Amino acid sequence: MKILKRFFDILKLIRAFTVFTSCVLALAILYIASNRDFSVYSMETKIYLMISCSCLTMGTMILNDVFDVEEDKINNLDKPIANGSVGRVPAAISGTLCLIIAVLLSYLIDKKYSVCMLISSLICAFYSPLLKPFGILKNISTCFVTSLIVFALFRYVPKVTVYPKEIEKLIQTIEGDQNLNSQKSTENNQIIEACDTPETLVTHILISLFLFFWNFSDELIMDIRDYEGDKASGINTLVVKIGHKLGFLLSCLCIVISFVLFVAYTLLSNKRQLVIVYISIFGFAPACLLLIDCWKKQLNQSVVAKSVSRIVDVWSYNLEEEMDKVCKIVEDFPYVAMDTEFPGIIGKAVGKFDSLSEFRYQTLKFNVDRLKIIQLGLTFSDSEGKLPEGTCTWQFNFKFNINVDIYAQDSIDLLTHSGIDFKKIITDGIDPNRFAELLISSGLVLNDSVYWVSFHSSYDFGYLIKLLTTRQLPMTKNQFFEWMWDFFPNIYDIKYLMLALGTLHGGLQSMANQLGVKRVGTQHQAGSDSLLTSAVYFSLRDVYFNKVVDNEFLGKLYGLSDDYSTNQIPFTPNNNLNY
Known part of the structure; x- marks a missing residue:
């Protein structure tokens, strides 16, 4: 079974169907170029051509996966390099060797053709790291490689010095007839030229x-x-x-x-x-x-727009109005899927820690104490996952000034690309203290009838606790959990559930893809992410937990709760760890 699995991993890596298609297309182009007579090309030429085109395709596919591995770990976990079935270094070596073989075989066909293959191989090798980030270069480079290879196939692949069979018979007939006059011979030569159409x-x-x-x-x-x-x-x-x-x-x-x-x-x-x-x-x-x-x-864009309209943006000028709606809706839809957007990670805790989870908490505290929340998304549903009619998701936008407040640049760049309007947030953002007052009196917190659903949410709850208490987070992880359980008695962290199952991996979008759940709205915006979190939770619960999640998973957070933590480093009370 291991050998069979390895075989299928290799097939996935080299994209066997794509490689086969490139062989067929190469032969089809030769067939067109030869006026439907393969005999004008030697057998060696045809074999070298198919193998070189296949190697170019394989090398390109493998190197793309090597350079895109981090992105694939989020969105395409089925790829062998992303899920660890094939090592990144061996794959890089294999991809490079494929391109080298493609160039060497093309050299055996023709020197000029090999130059075209070399240029194409270099473009393919540097496609992901250099060209892919630039939209127009990505498109042009992909098209140019195909055009260059086809031009080279037509122009430089040598033909053998043997006429096609029909023309050869015609030549023998002409040369064998000694009684033909010069005019007849000229006419037959014209026939030969017409048949050859170079x-x-x-x-x-x-x-x-x-x-x-x-x-x-x-x-x-x-x-x-x-x-x-x-x-x-x-x-x-x-x-x-x-x-x-x-x-x-x-x-x-x-x-x-x-x-x-x-x-x-x-x-x-x-x-x-x-x-x-x-x-x-x-x-x-x-x-x-x-x-x-x-x-x-x-x-269908109008239909999509209607779906997105289920997500309502909340600003300082409509905060009270929308919070009134939230207070009413939570009574019938007590499952609250939550997501936040915040300005990244600016540092890690240093010192001695008793466990990896304690180190993670101290790092969380270090960042949450110094940074501000940017967005909060809340999506409401009932115990069966049914969403309310009309608006089901509220996206709260908090005051944040990129000219004054602390942030990690890469996180702000990502949020900007995702459509968050930082200019409007400065002028119309919600005052966190005012929101905290309304949230405490809303019935969402301090209520054991409300269930909070999240994904890898230690930072999300950290920012909410800071917002609700207007204080820095407690000194220890245990104190943090006590505060969290007071405000949020029922919490399910999807990432923690995945870890307990031991069969599912990846981020929120990857999970959605695996479960066949479609996103509404824009990724990396709190409203859309909370709506997707809700859909993923109920799909996961129905498929893997038979519609009932045990109470043992309540109140546990991925990375901070020691149970099921495969990343937890073994330690004893006398074994302090340095990070």
């Missing part, structure tokens, strides 16, 4: 440009499909920069340009019927389907 530099450039614009339209369409996710994750694609509608129009323009180039190529290369069939099946049909899909998404 490719030219112009046709090679046209087919390469066609593939460039077709791939560019495909890249844009994919970015349109991933628009919300890229925007939430701070991935600065071209579509994120220019907007959803302009991206759609640009993709349509690229398809029109590619169609014009395709028509020009078929007219000049005298391959009308053959290329029309290939492109119709493998090119424009998927393009039209993708465009229709994007068009449907645009039509």
Whole structure:
């Protein structure tokens, strides 16, 4: 079983289907370039070509996974490098070797072709670390590699000095007939030239440009499909920069340009019927389907907007009004999913600690005591996970001045990319003291009929306790739990539940993906995250806990509660740890 699992991990790593597709496409391009006669290429050329294209594809896929491992640990935990099935260093070595083999094999085909393969390999090798962060460069580099390889296949892959069978028979007939006059011979030579219809530099450039614009339209369409996710994750694609509608129009323009180039190529290369069939099946049909899909998404944007409207932003000017609604809704919907956004981590505790969990608490205290909460998201549901009609999520925006208050720059950058308006927060942000007064009298806290649901929430509850008490956090972890249980008698931390199960890993978005739960709103905003937390909790409870979570999990926080903590370093009372 271990060998079989290892085999499937390798198949996942190299993307076996994608590699197979690259082989088929390479042969299809040769078939077109040879006027449907493979005999003009030697067997060695065809074998080297398939292996080199496969190695280029494998190397690119593997190195992308190597460089994107941290991002994949959050969003794509099924990838072998992200989940630890394959080591990062061995994978990097394997990917590099694949690209080297691709270049060496292409050198055996033709020197000029190997130069094109070398350029493509370098672009693929540095794609993730250097080009991917820049939206337009990412799109152009991907399209350029495909166009360059196809141009090289048409232009530089050598043909053997053997005529196709039909032409060879015609030549033998002409040469064997000694009685033909010169006029007849000239006519037959013209027939031979007509049959051979050689490719030219112009046709090679046209087919390469066609593939460039077709791939560019495909890249844009994919970015349109991933628009919300890229925007939430701070991935600065071209579509994120220019907007959803302009991206759609640009993709349509690229398809029109590619169609014009395709028509020009078929007219000049005298391959009308053959290329029309290939492109119709493998090119424009998927393009039209993708465009229709994007068009449907645009039509459904009003539906999405209605879903997002279930999340209400709360500012200083509508705080009392919205808190009145919260007070009424909690009676029928006592399950409160909570998430906060705060300005990052600015330091760690130093000294001697009895346990890893105590060190974590002291680090939490160090940061919470010095920083301010930025957002709080609360989503309400009943015991079955049913949300109230209309508004179900409240997103509270607190006063925070990036010109005065302390923060970690990377966290503020992430929140800015996620759409948090720090200018409005300065002017219209909620006063924490006023919010604390309303929260204490709301019935949400100090109430053992209310259940709080969270994900990896030690910092979330730390900021809430600081907000409610207007004091620094207590000196010890045990005191912290006593305060927390007073304000929040019933707490379920999803991350702690995952740890107890021992079969699930990853962040909130990864969990949602595994459970098939869809996000509403923008990632890294407290309202959307709390709504997703609610959906993930009830899905997890129904699937893995048979709709009932035992009381032994109440009031436990991932990282601070010692039970089930696989990261807990073993210690004895006489064994102090330094961090």
